[in-house]
Amino acid sequence: MNRFNLSALSALLLFSSAAVAETVFVTLEKDNALAVVDPVDGKLIKTVPVGQRPRGIALSPDGKTLFIATSDEHTIKTFDAETLKQTGKLPSGEDPETFALSPDGKFMYVSNEDDSAVTVVDIAAKKAVHTIKVGVEPEGIAASPDNTWVVSASETTNMLHWIDNQSRSIVDNTLTDPRPRAVAFTADSKQLWATSEMAGTLTVFDVASRQAVQSVKFDVQGVSSDLIQPVGVVIDKDRRYGYVALGPANRIAVIDAQSFKVEKYLLVGQRVWNLAFSPDQKRLYTTNGVSNDISLIDLTDHKVSKSVAVGRYPWGVAVKP
Numbered sequence: 001m002n003r004f005n006l007s008a009l010s011a012l013l014l015f016s017s018a019a020v021a022e023t024v025f026v027t028l029e030k031d032n033a034l035a036v037v038d039p040v041d042g043k044l045i046k047t048v049p050v051g052q053r054p055r056g057i058a059l060s061p062d063g064k065t066l067f068i069a070t071s072d073e074h075t076i077k078t079f080d081a082e083t084l085k086q087t088g089k090l091p092s093g094e095d096p097e098t099f100a101l102s103p104d105g106k107f108m109y110v111s112n113e114d115d116s117a118v119t120v121v122d123i124a125a126k127k128a129v130h131t132i133k134v135g136v137e138p139e140g141i142a143a144s145p146d147n148t149w150v151v152s153a154s155e156t157t158n159m160l161h162w163i164d165n166q167s168r169s170i171v172d173n174t175l176t177d178p179r180p181r182a183v184a185f186t187a188d189s190k191q192l193w194a195t196s197e198m199a200g201t202l203t204v205f206d207v208a209s210r211q212a213v214q215s216v217k218f219d220v221q222g223v224s225s226d227l228i229q230p231v232g233v234v235i236d237k238d239r240r241y242g243y244v245a246l247g248p249a250n251r252i253a254v255i256d257a258q259s260f261k262v263e264k265y266l267l268v269g270q271r272v273w274n275l276a277f278s279p280d281q282k283r284l285y286t287t288n289g290v291s292n293d294i295s296l297i298d299l300t301d302h303k304v305s306k307s308v309a310v311g312r313y314p315w316g317v318a319v320k321p
Helices: 003-021
Strands: 023-028 033-038 043-049 054-059 065-070 075-080 086-091 096-101 107-112 117-122 127-133 138-143 149-154 159-164 169-175 180-185 191-196 201-206 211-217 233-235 241-245 251-256 262-267 272-277 283-288 293-298 303-309 314-320
Touching: 023 054, 033 054, 043 303, 054 096, 065 096, 065 314, 075 096, 086 117, 096 138, 107 138, 107 149, 117 138, 138 180, 138 191, 149 180, 159 180, 180 233, 191 233, 233 272, 241 272, 251 272, 262 303, 272 314, 283 314, 293 314
Parallel strands: 054 314
Antiparallel strands: 023 033, 023 314, 033 043, 054 065, 065 075, 075 086, 096 107, 107 117, 117 127, 138 149, 149 159, 159 169, 180 191, 191 201, 201 211, 233 241, 241 251, 251 262, 272 283, 283 293, 293 303
């Protein structure tokens, strides 16, 4: 084998090794389990029991700990991200569904829908250290990358609550379109994107002024407007594109993050809920609750490359390098 072929083979092996190392974790709400997926081969590796009605999921910044909200057990469980063995529990308040981690991984902010509150948890101490009263039915929640803000979206109040991360107090409330479901900051912490399930819209807020600067209305040809229910939202680190899951419309909206124009809609599985990037942001993974699968989207050409059956009612998704 000549030197060129050896070099090519080495590069291929390095690429394959890096690709195989990537793992997709999916919470299965009706199976009370976690699905573990190899996205390169497009195969379900295994499912692991994790507790009653798992929904929200996140990885610690160092990638060593997996956090899963087991709603019917009223707790958030911690797992070793390699062995998937449970390592502990965190106090979360009643019926935890969604939560956000601080950028340094020291604190967790949990939405408590039944209590109209956000619970602040010291992760190392495994202790709830603060409770912040917000509007009715808080669900979507996000912490800004610069560690300045935590924003909680209350579905029934139709409001975003801007919580100062240092004082842990609300300093502003902003009305948004009906039934906000998810919020996400851009990587530079300058914008906040909020989806509205009932209005079928996305609203973009300027973080400095905490005011809406853009509204995006979704319109999918051949799909009834009442089926267009925006939920999960993510924006790439370079703020080139944003992606919104449109629920029972079974589509992902691809949005130019500079002009805020919808470039295309991608057909995925049924009742798409949540989204997560691969570590290199070359792929996007979606959880499709009714079709019991996840979709793998190639972001170089914005095409759905495959779907993987994972189990009953996939809800949350996290990706480990």
